[in-house]
Amino acid sequence: MPDVTNTATAVEEAVTTPPVTAQSPAHKQEKARSLWGDAWRDLCRNPYFAVSSVLICFLLVIAAFPGWFTSASPTTGDLVHHYIGKPELSKIGSEGWLGYDIQGRSVYARLIYGTRASVVVGIAVTVIVTIVGGILGMLAGYFGGITDAILSRITDVFFGIPFLLGAMVVLQSFSSRTIWVVVFALAFLGWTQITRVMRGAVITVKQADYVHAAKALGAGTTRILLRHILPNAMAPVIVVATIALGGYISAEATLSYLGLGLSSPIVSWGVDVSSGVQQIRTSQHILLYPSIMLSITVLAFIMLGEAVRNALDPKLR
Incomplete structure (x- = not known):
C-alpha cells in the first residue's frame, strides 16, 4: 500500500515548484545586449564621464539661473572700484571678491552671466549642425548615385572654406551681432564634418541584413531611414558632435576676442578676455578668470566626448 503522506508531499512540491521555462531567472540574465545599453554601463563606470557630467550640469544651472549665484549687475558698475579693482581674498562671498574691471563692474558677476552666452552658442550650434549635417549625410549615403555626388561636392566646397575665416566674413555682413547671429555664422560652415561622418555610417548600415529584410x-x-538606419548610424555622429561642442564655445570666444563676435552690452567670456588684454599689465585678473572658466568649460565637453567615444566604439572596450 503506497505511503499517502509521501505522495501528498510530492504532489505539493510539484505544484509549488515553478517549472523551468524560457522566462526563468537564468534566462532573464541572458537578455540580448544592445550597443546603447553596453555604452551606458561603460559610461557609468568611467570617471571622466562622471566629472564632466557634474561640471556641465553645474554650468547649465549657472546659465539658466545666474541670479541664484550673484545679485550684482554684470553691465553696470561703480567707478569707486576703478582704482581698487584687484581681487581681495578677505572678501570671499561678496560680489567683488574676484575684483572689478576698468569700469568698476564685478568680475565675478560677469563670469556668472557670461556662462549663458557661451553655453547657448555652443549647444545651439551643435544642435543645428547635427540636424542639418545628419539629414544631408543620411540622404547622400542612402540614395547614392547622383544625389550622393551632388551633396558630396557641395560639402567639399564648404569644407574647403577655413572655419573661422568664413565665420568672420559672414559676421561682417551683419551690423548687429547678437547671440543668434553668431550661432548662424558658426553653423553656416560647421555642418560639413557631421555630414561626412553620417554619410559613411549610413553607407555601412544600409548593407545590413535587417535593412534588406x-x-x-x-x-x-x-x-x-527613421526606424532602422538612423538609430544605428547615430553613434559616431553623437561622438563628433559632443567633442565639437567645446570647439564651438572656443570659436565664439575667439571671434568675440577679435571684435567680430559678441560685443557689449552682451556679457561673454570672449568679450572679457578682449578687454582684459588691454589691462594685462595692471589688472591681470580681468583676463585670468574668464580664461579659466572658458578652459574648464571646453575641457568638460571634450572629456564628455572622449568618454562617449570610448563607450560607443567597440574597439576601445
Missing part, C-alpha cells in the same frame, strides 16, 4: 517586407523609405 525591411525592404523585402515592403517598408517605405521614410520608415527604413
Whole structure:
C-alpha cells in the first residue's frame, strides 16, 4: 500500500515548484545586449564621464539661473572700484571678491552671466549642425548615385572654406551681432564634418541584413531611414558632435576676442578676455578668470566626448 503522506508531499512540491521555462531567472540574465545599453554601463563606470557630467550640469544651472549665484549687475558698475579693482581674498562671498574691471563692474558677476552666452552658442550650434549635417549625410549615403555626388561636392566646397575665416566674413555682413547671429555664422560652415561622418555610417548600415529584410517586407523609405538606419548610424555622429561642442564655445570666444563676435552690452567670456588684454599689465585678473572658466568649460565637453567615444566604439572596450 503506497505511503499517502509521501505522495501528498510530492504532489505539493510539484505544484509549488515553478517549472523551468524560457522566462526563468537564468534566462532573464541572458537578455540580448544592445550597443546603447553596453555604452551606458561603460559610461557609468568611467570617471571622466562622471566629472564632466557634474561640471556641465553645474554650468547649465549657472546659465539658466545666474541670479541664484550673484545679485550684482554684470553691465553696470561703480567707478569707486576703478582704482581698487584687484581681487581681495578677505572678501570671499561678496560680489567683488574676484575684483572689478576698468569700469568698476564685478568680475565675478560677469563670469556668472557670461556662462549663458557661451553655453547657448555652443549647444545651439551643435544642435543645428547635427540636424542639418545628419539629414544631408543620411540622404547622400542612402540614395547614392547622383544625389550622393551632388551633396558630396557641395560639402567639399564648404569644407574647403577655413572655419573661422568664413565665420568672420559672414559676421561682417551683419551690423548687429547678437547671440543668434553668431550661432548662424558658426553653423553656416560647421555642418560639413557631421555630414561626412553620417554619410559613411549610413553607407555601412544600409548593407545590413535587417535593412534588406525591411525592404523585402515592403517598408517605405521614410520608415527604413527613421526606424532602422538612423538609430544605428547615430553613434559616431553623437561622438563628433559632443567633442565639437567645446570647439564651438572656443570659436565664439575667439571671434568675440577679435571684435567680430559678441560685443557689449552682451556679457561673454570672449568679450572679457578682449578687454582684459588691454589691462594685462595692471589688472591681470580681468583676463585670468574668464580664461579659466572658458578652459574648464571646453575641457568638460571634450572629456564628455572622449568618454562617449570610448563607450560607443567597440574597439576601445
